[in-house]
């Protein structure tokens with residue numbers, strides 16, 4: 001709050017010229033305008049859609065491969081070494097490849113988000129499954145539970161906490177990937193709004209876009225936290 | 238009725254290391270047997286074989302009827318409330334009422350909806366016992382279930398186990414390090430050493446037994462375990 005006041009003061013006194021950074025009041029004003037003429041909502045919807053579908057694809061890929069390599073020996077032999085190798089590479093470095101493969105439309109943006117999601121989910125799900133206490137699995141075995149039932153009742157539930165950690169990292173990465181991805185020739189979405197504003201030196205609109213990015217990130221993070229608290233109620237100590 | 242446990246010429250080796258070297262053991266229905274032996278002599282290994290957790294053996298280890306086991310750690314699923322952990326042993330939809338009854342038997346009626354991580358060690362162990370008993374086993378395997386408990390809780394658990402056994406009458410094989418515990422609870426005490434059963438004591442004392450009444454047999458069992466009481470005391 002104090003920071004915003006200081007910022008407004010700096011802008012009003014001319015220390016901070018509007019072409020470097022618009023004043024909070026201007027920002028709020030243009031936010032109002034962007035909301036009123038629907039531009040912000042459109043951009044927001046497009047960006048949210050990208051994160052959503054990118055996330056779905058990434059979660060499906062990361063989740064499925066995490067399950068396969070966590071639950072089966074051959075799956076681990078097959079999947080884990082290449083994934084462990086690839087994960088040392090920051091996925092944002094894949095942009096040039098994605099552009100070559102998918103062009104400059106929606107696909108590379110989705111692919112970027114998806115790859116940002118798939119890795120943390122895979123790694124944490126796999127680790128979570130492998131960390132299952134063999135003693136619990138044994139106890140279920142003596143109670144007559146089949147292998148499938150043991151996976152459902154013991155292995156997967158015990159992988160949940162670690163998977164939620166992965167989910168939170170994945171969502172953070174998803175927003176990061178979106179922001180970077182939308183710098184590639186975006187023709188719609190928050191990235192487009194920001195890039196466009198930059199061309200016209202509209203720092204107020206740039207700031208509005210950034211604030212929306214930040215709010216979105218915070219919101220999803222808070223959602224996961226709530227989810228965590230609900231699902232992990234048993235970890236009361 | 239066939240014996241719940243019928244073991245003949247059982248051998249078990251881990252690689253080159255032989256752990257069980259020709260075990261013969263019959264346990265009659267409803268019989269309470271305690272198994273003593275120094276650490277690493279193969280007691281848990283024998284129990285795991287009887288529980289069907291290890292089938293890579295030589296010789297015959299036949300078990301009749303339903304088997305339950307309570308381990309040294311309670312091994313409860315922490316993400317399931319206490320009553321659901323007990324219902325886990327049932328494979329039945331009407332689990333709650335049965336679980337509540339079992340909880341009452343181990344004197345934990347008020348903890349049905351607690352999370353396992355909030356229980357004390359003794360409480361968790363009692364839940365584990367209830368989970369084992371709720372299946373009405375013909376054979377109850379107990380692998381040092383009181384090992385980690387303090388002396389007072391242990392004493393309470395002895396009474397509890399004795400009562401539950403008198404009530405349900407499963408055959409029991411109790412692994413323990415505690416000679417007194419074995420003599421207070423069991424009809425028969427076995428001593429395992431070097432992969433063989435080297436001694437067998439029948440305990441024909443009325444129940445409930447007192448510590449004073451088992452003193453005499455205690456000395457003999459300790460001798461079988463290689464402890465000279467005169468110098469140890």
Ligand SMILES: Nc1ncnc2c1ncn2[C@@H]1O[C@H](COP(=O)(O)OP(=O)(O)OP(=O)(O)O)[C@@H](O)[C@H]1O
Nearest residue numbers: 251252256274275276277278279280281282283414
């Ligand atoms: N999975 C395994 N692989 C290799 N060796 C094993 C395995 N399980 C047990 N052993 C060995 O078998 C021997 C007997 O082990 P076991 O757990 O049956 O001993 P125990 O009598 O129960 O001892 P304690 O009283 O300390 O629990 C030990 O020497 C142990 O190292």
Ligand SMILES: [Mg+2]
Nearest residue numbers: 280281282380
């Ligand atoms: Mg043991």
